[in-house]
Amino acid sequence: MTRPPAPQTPLTPHRIALLFNANKVYDREIITGIGNYLLSTRVAWDLFLEEDFRCRLAGIERFAGDGIIADFDDPAVCEALRDCPLPVVAVGSSYEDAADYPPDLPYIATDNAKLVSLAYTHLIGAGLSNFALYSLPEAPENRWAQQRELAFQRLRAADGHEAEIYRGLPTSAPAWNEAIERLTAWLATLEKPVGIIAVTDARARQLLQACLTSGTPVPEQVAIIGIDNDPLTRTLTRIPLSSVIQGTEEMGRTAAHLLHQMLRGARFPGTRILVPPVGINVLESTKHEPLASPYVMRARHFIRQYACQGIKTEQVADYVGVSRSSLEEYFRRELQCTVHQEILRHKLDAAKALLAKRDASSAEVAIRCGFTSLQYMYAVFKRELGCTPREYQERVSPSATPQ
CATH class of the missing domain: 3.40.50.2300 (Response regulator)
Structure with missing residues (x-):
């Protein structure tokens, strides 16, 4: 039998347990969604979450709280909460067989x-x-x-x-x-x-x-x-x-919204909400590109891994097992560029990604992406993109604070 919801005043926030293994990105993002719901509403919850982020269930039946949001992909959680008197919202996987869902609980599922x-x-x-x-x-x-x-x-x-x-x-x-x-x-x-x-x-x-x-x-x-x-x-x-x-953050927000309603007396037995993915x-x-030459395939495989470590065309040719001149000919036929240009493209892409994040200075970006100097990276940006690294940074994130 479900315990009646406890009355809430501004001085007595509801005590809510989050039963997740927050060492996993899936669980962390659901928790983030719960947190975003709390920040965007006037809901006041006192949250219980294990300090080391593991989901430990010992004694959960004695939790003197008002509600629970839990990861029901863990069979141990399902068993521990089987006869729980508190309002519970289950979060987990979608199932083809309806019998695999908990019958009496609201369930938020990834599709x-x-x-x-x-x-x-x-x-x-x-x-x-x-x-x-x-x-x-x-x-x-x-x-x-x-x-x-x-x-x-x-x-x-x-x-x-x-x-x-x-x-x-x-x-x-x-x-x-x-x-x-x-x-x-x-x-x-x-x-x-x-x-x-x-x-x-x-x-x-x-x-x-x-x-x-x-x-x-x-x-x-x-x-x-x-x-x-x-x-x-x-x-x-x-x-x-x-x-x-x-759509894990949306799952967390939805779970928090349902529990919020349940704490106010609403009931959603057997409700199932499937949340689709956000995208890719x-x-x-x-980024598959069909190539005829196995030498170009192997060369690009090597370049993807080591372009930012300052590799040269000779090292790529050694890895592939052909002469430099032969490899250059294969590249001209397949990609219409030189090996050096392909290496430079990967270094430039890596530098653009780091600059967009704004967590490193231009000098650090140059070093991490394998440019021989900051001046050389500036020259490459001007030649290939028509701007300096700082100008590129402003272009992709104009509202951010300059470094």
């Missing part, structure tokens, strides 16, 4: 079918015709991943193909080498070029690592797209990863 469909359509638009999905081992806590598998299977069946799905091993230190070896072996069996959807950015990073280790060009031979748009993952990869942006952050890992 798995639309997440996978958006990634799949993006890879088709990149000119690919072979596709695969990198998932997670089947387990109660990975039910959301298996739902993404089902969505992928439906898309492939609609196109008249069987779905190529690899679940791999769980992530753990003892099994890490074996996991990468098996992943690399699976990649070798796929018909190339291939577009691969990873069920998370963490899985996408593993794919990219396996490709880098085996020398498989990304995205010419393997185009990779993840799900989560995790900024931490982007800092851990040499080749920037494309990713589907989930398109980066290098899916």
Whole structure:
């Protein structure tokens, strides 16, 4: 039986528990959405969230609060809150089978079918015709991943193909080498070029690592797209990863709004709200360009990883295993540019991205992007873009405070 909502006055804010594993970007962004709802309304909540961001359930049945918003992708959370007398809003994955939802709770879900469909359509638009999905081992806590598998299977069946799905091993230190070896072996069996959807950015990073280790060009031979748009993952990869942006902040705002209404006496038993993805952050890992020359593919693969470390044309040719003159000829035929110009393009793109963020000085940007001097970077900007680095910075973010 649900406990009646406690009366609220300006001096007695409602006490709300947030049961999330905030070490994950998905959970953090839901919490951000909850916070944004509180900031945009006159709601006053006293929030309980574990200090170390883990979701620890011991004693939650004795929580002397007024309501709970919880991640129901975790089976332990579902069990712990089964007989909870407080108003509860569940957040989690969407399910094809209605019986998989908690029957008596309002449920805010990420729309798995639309997440996978958006990634799949993006890879088709990149000119690919072979596709695969990198998932997670089947387990109660990975039910959301298996739902993404089902969505992928439906898309492939609609196109008249069987779905190529690899679940791999769980992530753990003892099994890490074996996991990468098996992943690399699976990649070798796929018909190339291939577009691969990873069920998370963490899985996408593993794919990219396996490709880098085996020398498989990304995205010419393997185009990779993840799900989560995790900024931490982007800092851990040499080749920037494309990713589907989930509507997690909207999920958090919606969950907070429902709980706010429930604390005022409203009830939403069995209500289900599916939140679609926001879009795709398109980066290098899916910018697939069909190329005839395997030498150009390997060269661009090397350049993507090391352009900002000051590499020269000779080093690229050594990596590819051909003479400099031969490689230059392949580049002129395929890309209508020199190897040096391709290296410079990547350095310039990296500098533009850093300047747009405004978290580094022009001198720092020059060093981090492999320019031999600040003056040389200025000369490149003037020649290629018709402006200085500072002018470019003002152009892309005119309202920001100058450095």
